[in-house]
């Protein structure tokens with residue numbers, strides 16, 4: 001059939017991606033998440049790299065050496081290597097890293113030149129890495145895609161007592177990354193709106209791609225057996241998982257639990273709150289001791305178990321033991337913990353903020369509550385705990401709804417963005 005030239009669509013050129021460089025200056029992907037600087041971004045970088053590698057792309061991840069004597073080169077997964085390069089003292093805090101970005105970029109370039117590596121694409125994570133990616137992308141003449149994970153201006157709008165204002169240098173740096181990246185990946189529509197409204201990003205640069213969840217790791221299991229493994233058989237179990245810092249709202253979880261005891265809904269002997277995670281960031285240094293003191297003040301210390309950060313593969317047992325998962329964050333760019341809980345069949349009571357609004361379906365897979373409203377967190381948790389039929393229905397819907405998310409889907413969407421850059 002003849003086709004009029006005016007009707008021909010000229011597709012955008014598609015780039016083949018065989019080898020890519022991932023820049024993640026802080027938050028070393030070899031560290032276990034759940035404390036310090038390692039959290040959702042660590043899981044995201046690992047899972048996307050693993051999945052891209054299964055799509056035939058070789059991935060080299062460049063990160064800053066964060067302990068003395070770290071190996072220069074390690075294999076994370078087949079086809080995925082991590083290079084830890086020096087830049088400043090290994091024990092620097094994230095806030096001190098910006099001054100060492102030029103040294104880091106220089107060391108990456110040197111290593112790549114020495115080994116005659118080449119890349120088709122760069123993907124950088126968090127604004128610090130975006131500043132490095134700008135330099136590398138100019139030098140290697142390849143595009144770079146950037147994911148922020150958190151945005152300083154959005155964070156400054158949700159500061160809690162004890163949180164420090166994000167510095168001007170970060171906000172300016174983010175603006176430059178937005179201007180210089182070839183594409184920006186936002187995890188949610190809300191993040192897209194922040195990029196547009198708070199930073200005047202160009203709408204055509206932004207692609208909304210949700211993170212995923214590993215359904216082989218996070219799936220429903222035998223709740224009674226999981227509870228037994230913690231010595232909590234027969235008890236109602238509430239769970240909080242995350243880096244301990246004020247923004248994550250672990251104090252709200254404690255207060256909500258205390259309300260349930262105080263109202264006589266739960267008894268101290270027949271209920272437990274598990275708080276899993278370690279101190280994170282400057283504002284979180286004192287958080288574990290602050291939370292322990294709060295548990296004493298609320299007279300719930302005997303029923304609250306503080307568990308240090310757990311390797312990711314240990315978490316399924318915690319989710320499986322839980323009757324309800326509390327995610328009381330004040331801000332949450334996505335909220336992998338909520339998604340992992342849902343995939344494990346746990347209804348979520350979470351704050352109506354950020355990615356949680358997209359992940360939790362209010363009234364179906366859990367409830368969305370104003371952050372800080374410990375009273376409402378307690379009421380909603382009790383609604384689930386006191387009604388086995390509702391819990392069972394929410395649990396099934398949570399699993400079903402979590403199936404909309406997978407790392408395979410996220411990686412496939414990212415791959416398309418890379419090819420179109």
Ligand code: UDP
Pocket residue numbers: 032033034035038039040041043241242243276277278308309310311312313315334335336337338340
């Ligand atoms: N996590 C973990 N061990 C812990 C606590 C948390 O592996 O002890 C993981 C958790 O499973 C999730 C990630 O850390 O995958 C936290 O991601 P999320 O998006 O919930 O929060 P972020 O750290 O990005 O603020």
